[in-house]
Amino acid sequence: MKNILKTSVALVSILIGFTSCNNSGKSNGGSGALASNVAEKVYVPPGEYDSHYAFMSGGYSGNLTVYGLPSGRMFKEIPVFSQFPTNGYGYTEETTPMLETSYGFVPWDDSHHPDISQTDGVLDGRWIFINGNNTPRIARISLTNFETEEIIEVPNSAGNHSSSYITENTEYVVAGTRFSVPVPQRDMPIKDYKGNFKGALTFISVDPEEGHMDIKFQILMPGFNYDLSHPGRGKSHGWFFFTTYNTEEANSLLEVNASQNDKDFIAAINWKKIEEYVNNGGGTMMPANYAHNLYDEDTHMATSTMKKEVRVVNPSEVPGAIYLLPTPKSPHGVDVDPSGEYIVGNGKLSANLTVHSFTKMIDAIENKEFDGDAYGIPIIKFEDVLAGSVEQAGLGPLHTEFDGKGNGYTTFFISSEVVKWKLGTWEVLDRKPTYYSVGHLTIPGGNSREPFGKYMFAMNKITKDRYLPVGPEMEHSAQLYDISGDKMELLLDFPTHGEPHYAAAIPAEIIMNNVKKIYRLDENEHPRKATNESETKVVREGKNVHIYMTTIRSHFSPDNIEGVKVGDKVFFHVTNLEQDFDVPHGFAVIGANTAELLVMPGQTRTLTWEPKQVGVWPFYCTDFCSALHQEMQGYVRVSPADSNLDLSWSLGE
Amino acid sequence: MKTAGIIMIIGSLLLLGLFKFPLWNIMLGAPQYPDPLGMDIYITGIQGVDEFDLQNIDGLNHYIGMKTIPKPEEMWEFSVFPKVILGMAILGVIIGILGFFKKLNYKFFLGWFLLMTVLGVLGMYDFNNWLTDYGSNLDPNAIIKVTNPDGSPMSYKPPLIGYQKLLNFDVDSWPHIGGYLLFVGMILTLIAFWLGRRASLKKTTQ
Incomplete structure (x- = not known):
């Protein structure tokens, strides 16, 4: 009995020893001290301002929300494509014309990819553009009054997803179709898709003074799915890059049938060449019907006008303007680095990232190193355009942004993480988890020649247990990271409204002093x-x-x-x-x-x-x-x- | 006496600053107005510091039954003050010139200063009377009536000079550039008098 007692005392003492050891370990090295340090980085004291604006697409809310960074506080929801009973947008006599389309009044859309206007490849903070995915439209929102000023419908398009990215002087806002369709629309068997459907890539000119939009031309591409796009910049200014999937041209069970080809394409479009062709009278005016809705700040009223024709260009009309770059595994995002040299294809069914070189592409074109063609569009040999690949970086790469210091940051949907890697050497430098299943990520100015590489935030598709439970339906989550050091540091987790896909962010000082307080x-x-x-x-x-x-x-x-x-x-x-x-x-x-x-x-x-x-x-x-x-x-x-x-x-x- | 004359001229000319800059400024800050509303009081009329400040002050004041801020034509002061200031500036310059050429005794400098002081005091007295009337002559049907502890209606008179709390408003009333130029000018004329006197005394002792 005595022995048992002794042993128990000894055991208890050992256990106490272990726990106290554990405690001291925690308080010394620990999360407590670290957590307070992180809190300081996102704490904006009452009455003080955030350093950056973040404009998050609303996804299925159809709108655009305005957040502050680093606090993650939401300041405003700007109604764009959806009726907004909060202020009467889309209900009042003045604003209902904004939601007119060729299908009549459409009170909802699915907004995806905001992009801030640029001058010389640098954010100028005048306007922000965003696409409506479902009933193809592009909106322009003023960044002096934070209201939607203009919406233009995109004809011959369906699933306006590879949009609304702008060229480096805001010459064009570009809209590509995710779903190819008969052009013009007509009654035909669905199974005759292959070879008959077209994918329209639309170049909408932006008036440099007023920002007014007008469709300059549409390129009627083969019937692939045009998923995302980005402009060339710097040396590649004048080109635009679109990812494709379903180059198989399947019309059913795409999940399987559009995943058969080992490689799909990034379509490289020399828009300057096509613009020149069009300026010289090239292309064909085709009957169409699409709405152009314009809000006048002086009359406080919108007017809707139906446009009746659109200029279309077939790739074969302008030889040497369009090339296809083979890219593995149904690439989703296509992202261009700040120098304009590297074109990153995020093959979403792949573990690797494929990076093409603009210089190599130009050389290959000059040397005619082609690997056949698709509907007459030359396909450049994969090896001749490849700059390198980031090997085994993660699972399911979707989107890449850049910090302006020679690094890329790529989201991986399946492995739910952001991976930092080095341009040129293609080595992985760091990886951090996201919560959960990240879609896009944003670095302020990350889609420009001059990113502001202090913060990066990831927008996730799945929230689950991140916040107090609110039933089966919940808001999405975003995570903010400090990327100023060698390693990414998770700072903040905050809920977002609707389903943000992409977001655009900008230092506050570029726009805050131009913002109106009242209407005169x-x-x-x-x-x-x-x-x-x-x-x-x-x-x-x-x-x-x-x-x-x-x-x-x-x-x-x-x-x-x-x-x-x-x-x-x-x-x-x-x-x-x-x-x-x-x-x-x-x-x-x-x-x-x-x-x-x-x-x-x-x-x-x-x-x-x-x-x-x-x-x-x-x-x-x-x-x-x-x-x-x-x-x-x-x-x-x-x-x-x-x-x-x-x-x-x-x-x- | 030459220096004294020049200083007298400069001092008098500084009065003309009142045609360009406000004499006085009253700022009204409140929790709802982190950027305070403000009135600049010129000798020719009252203007808002920001474009819509007067309109917004009047909008708020209607709750407590204050009259609207007077337009220039609604107060005789705004037509008389400019004439008085211009007259005094011209008079001071003439006295200074005559002093410069020794055609006139330095005591005129003091005379000008005393006259200006009397006029200034009268002006302040009149200004204070207006503030009192503006702050206490309230519409009997005012929406909000606030009384002092003794039951008398509260006055919303802004302070003539300095800071005061009026309900939710922090009121600051201070001279503005034109006012400071006036004070500096008047002090210069006093210095001119003192220099003139010293020169004169030197002469008599020699």
């Missing part, structure tokens, strides 16, 4: 504005009743309206008279079959209301504007359809 009332050219309370009125035009209304803290003018009848269509044209920063007013009326209005200072917005019942119906301000916000309300009297009551309106009587 004296520049408001809305046709139904009221720029002071004496201009407010109610006008009947048949069944349409137009109410010219103003808001200022804390009342509507007018706030009592009579003479409206059942069967009328009432338009509340609300002008916010405030000229003070961050004093919006909202407007909502009972039973409106639409969303609210959120009206910024100096702006006019219109809500449409079709009263169905006799009565006296209230409206009110929906934005807590002031201490007397609750008093900011009014009534509309709705009389029977056969009433003889004249229109009248008043305030304070």
